[in-house]
Amino acid sequence: MTRRLGIHLIAWAIGLIWLIPFVGIVMSSLRPQRELIHGWWNLSPFTLSLDNFIEAWNHPSAPLGQGIRNSLIVVIPATIVPLFIGAMAAYGFLRFRVPFSNTLFLIIVLLMSIPQQMVAVPLFRFMRDVGLLDTYTGLVLVHSAWALPWVILFLRNYLSTLPPEIEEAASLDGANRFQIFTRIVLPLSVPGLASAMALQLTWAWNDFFMALILLFDPDKLVATQRIPLLRGQYQVDWGVLTAASLLTMSVPILVFALLQRYYIRGLVGWTLK
Amino acid sequence: MASVTFENVTKRFGDVVAVNDLSLHVEDGEFLVFVGPSGCGKTTTLRLLAGLEELTSGNIYIGDRLVNDIPPKDRDIAMVFQSYALYPHMSVYDNMAFGLRLRKVPKDEIDRRVREAARMLGIEQLLDRKPKQLSGGQRQRVAVGRAIVRNPKVFLFDEPLSNLDAKLRVQTRAELSKLHKRLGTTFIYVTHDQVEAMTMATRIVVMRDGVLQQVDTPQNLYERPGNIFVAGFIGSPSMNFFDATLVEADGKLYVDSSSFRLEIPPRLAEQYRKYKGREVIFGIRPEDIHAKPYVPPEISPAELRATVDVVELMGSEIFLYCLTADNKSFIARVDPRIRARSGDTVELVINMDHMHLFDPQTEKRLE
Numbered sequence: 001m002t003r004r005l006g007i008h009l010i011a012w013a014i015g016l017i018w019l020i021p022f023v024g025i026v027m028s029s030l031r032p033q034r035e036l037i038h039g040w041w042n043l044s045p046f047t048l049s050l051d052n053f054i055e056a057w058n059h060p061s062a063p064l065g066q067g068i069r070n071s072l073i074v075v076i077p078a079t080i081v082p083l084f085i086g087a088m089a090a091y092g093f094l095r096f097r098v099p100f101s102n103t104l105f106l107i108i109v110l111l112m113s114i115p116q117q118m119v120a121v122p123l124f125r126f127m128r129d130v131g132l133l134d135t136y137t138g139l140v141l142v143h144s145a146w147a148l149p150w151v152i153l154f155l156r157n158y159l160s161t162l163p164p165e166i167e168e169a170a171s172l173d174g175a176n177r178f179q180i181f182t183r184i185v186l187p188l189s190v191p192g193l194a195s196a197m198a199l200q201l202t203w204a205w206n207d208f209f210m211a212l213i214l215l216f217d218p219d220k221l222v223a224t225q226r227i228p229l230l231r232g233q234y235q236v237d238w239g240v241l242t243a244a245s246l247l248t249m250s251v252p253i254l255v256f257a258l259l260q261r262y263y264i265r266g267l268v269g270w271t272l273k
Numbered sequence: 274m275a276s277v278t279f280e281n282v283t284k285r286f287g288d289v290v291a292v293n294d295l296s297l298h299v300e301d302g303e304f305l306v307f308v309g310p311s312g313c314g315k316t317t318t319l320r321l322l323a324g325l326e327e328l329t330s331g332n333i334y335i336g337d338r339l340v341n342d343i344p345p346k347d348r349d350i351a352m353v354f355q356s357y358a359l360y361p362h363m364s365v366y367d368n369m370a371f372g373l374r375l376r377k378v379p380k381d382e383i384d385r386r387v388r389e390a391a392r393m394l395g396i397e398q399l400l401d402r403k404p405k406q407l408s409g410g411q412r413q414r415v416a417v418g419r420a421i422v423r424n425p426k427v428f429l430f431d432e433p434l435s436n437l438d439a440k441l442r443v444q445t446r447a448e449l450s451k452l453h454k455r456l457g458t459t460f461i462y463v464t465h466d467q468v469e470a471m472t473m474a475t476r477i478v479v480m481r482d483g484v485l486q487q488v489d490t491p492q493n494l495y496e497r498p499g500n501i502f503v504a505g506f507i508g509s510p511s512m513n514f515f516d517a518t519l520v521e522a523d524g525k526l527y528v529d530s531s532s533f534r535l536e537i538p539p540r541l542a543e544q545y546r547k548y549k550g551r552e553v554i555f556g557i558r559p560e561d562i563h564a565k566p567y568v569p570p571e572i573s574p575a576e577l578r579a580t581v582d583v584v585e586l587m588g589s590e591i592f593l594y595c596l597t598a599d600n601k602s603f604i605a606r607v608d609p610r611i612r613a614r615s616g617d618t619v620e621l622v623i624n625m626d627h628m629h630l631f632d633p634q635t636e637k638r639l640e
Binding site: 063163166168169170171172173174175176179183187188254 | 323324325344346347348350351352353354356358359360361362371372375376419423514
């Protein structure tokens with residue numbers, strides 16, 4: 001009993017330590033700058049206002065509202081494209097017997113180990129040469145390409161938990177491969193697709209590095225690129241910065257909240273029960 | 274409706290020969306059951322016919338049409354899987370309608386056929402449910418229903434009863450037989466359970482290690498098994514086998530083993546006299562061994578004394594696990610009124626009219 005109590009205390013302590021910075025961010029974002037000079041933990045005076053959020057959203061040099069809109073323009077296709085292509089590739093790797101398919105799969109998996117920094121310069125040159133520098137299309141393509149290896153690995157593992165007899169039954173029922181994929185496999189893969197979607201959307205949304213290399217027109221900057229620009233000229237404007245962070249992180253948090261019903265099932269795999 | 278022909282069909286998985294040079298003709302409207310122990314190639318044979326596996330060599334015909342290179346969807350056959358393989362995201366209705374929709378059957382025609390099949394199988398009240406809301410028996414019916422609505426040329430069943438409990442299995446067995454009579458379509462059925470095979474089949478195919486052992490009606494298979502494997506596989510408990518020699522004395526022919534000598538009835542003696550002096554394997558089914566006070570009339574009796582090892586009371590009968598004088602074990606299925614106990618010596622009577630002889634080398638039946 002004391003042992004369990006001890007474990008609970010430690011768990012709560014770790015949880016609180018993790019939570020403190022986040023509490024700080026929330027507190028800073030909701031209070032005017034003058035109350036934060038001596039630290040957010042100083043509770044008097046205590047004024048609540050949404051001014052920081054409004055200011056970050058409409059900031060004169062880097063409006064976050066526009067940044068979030070730009071992020072959505074990039075992230076939505078950068079999630080749908082790799083998911084659709086990845087699902088087809090994963091299904092192909094799993095069900096079609098093609099020579100060297102295992103070798104090919106291994107190569108794809110190995111691609112996951114390449115660090116982004118390594119390809120930054122060649123990627124920049126390549127995008128410049130094909131005329132996709134400073135375009136959303138270029139960033140969408142890079143995100144999609146970057147996501148494909150793990151999406152394929154993830155969905156292949158998920159699809160391998162689907163019983164093959166269901167597909168065989170469909171083929172005897174008169175379905176061709178594409179009909180089996182769209183009418184049987186995809187509907188049964190919703191949990192797996194939802195998990196992959198949540199992960200990819202978060203990853204693409206949180207990306208700073210790729211966007212930094214490929215987008216530089218001030219009007220095109222995505223949300224993550226704008227946060228550092230909100231720092232203020234003569235002093236760090238903590239209120240606006242933290243409000244911008246909260247606004248930016250709200251999207252992935254919302255996605256996880258909406259998809260979490262599928263998320264666990266997607267990681268566990270498929271079952272009839 | 275169609276016949277099915279296998280012509281020198283072979284299937285290899287790497288070095289493993291799953292089906293070895295199988296040739297077989299299935300008549301239109303037959304209820305053919307493939308039976309054999311697991312790994313004997315019966316399911317592979319069914320999957321080859323369905324087009325779910327590719328042939329290594331040989332030909333398969335459905336009716337007159339060579340189907341070797343025809344994909345499963347165009348073979349016009351329906352299959353009931355062991356796991357039922359229902360589409361989990363569709364209702365029972367949609368499960369049954371799926372194949373018809375793909376074939377662009379008009380909507381009202383689909384509705385009519387689905388409801389008719391559902392009525393036939395007694396699952397009308399389940400049409401809106403999802404598979405996971407059904408019991409095992411109900412899922413099995415939906416799987417059968419999905420096959421029926423398509424009105425295919427051939428029905429394939431891959432151990433469809435093995436996931437049901439014993440009582441339901443017996444009931445479903447009878448229903449499948451009825452369904453076959455009603456539809457009149459060719460049924461090809463795979464099972465490892467020889468009771469299912471015996472009760473439903475018009476003909477049984479016994480397979481072992483990918484090789485066809487014997488094809489015949491259940492009655493013939495039981496009465497005249499072609500080799501030791503078939504003799505041991507069909508019938509429960511299994512047939513007893515003894516090493517023996519055929520000897521002649523005073524004009525009579527005997528099966529002579531080290532611990533007993535049994536007279537062969539005159540009718541059979543004529544037929545077997547040519548094997549006189551040869552070593553044979555003598556086979557006798559447990560149900561052809563009777564306890565002495567309860568011997569049925571009009572048999573050719575031969576007496577045998579044995580020691581009881583284990584007694585299994587089944588209610589309507591008793592299985593006696595016995596030992597001969599030289600410690601050969603065998604089973605007798607006798608009248609329950611005999612109050613034998615472990616360690617007792619019992620007088621048994623063998624019905625020699627139902628004896629079987631096999632060649633010890635080839636394991637084939639001696640005629």
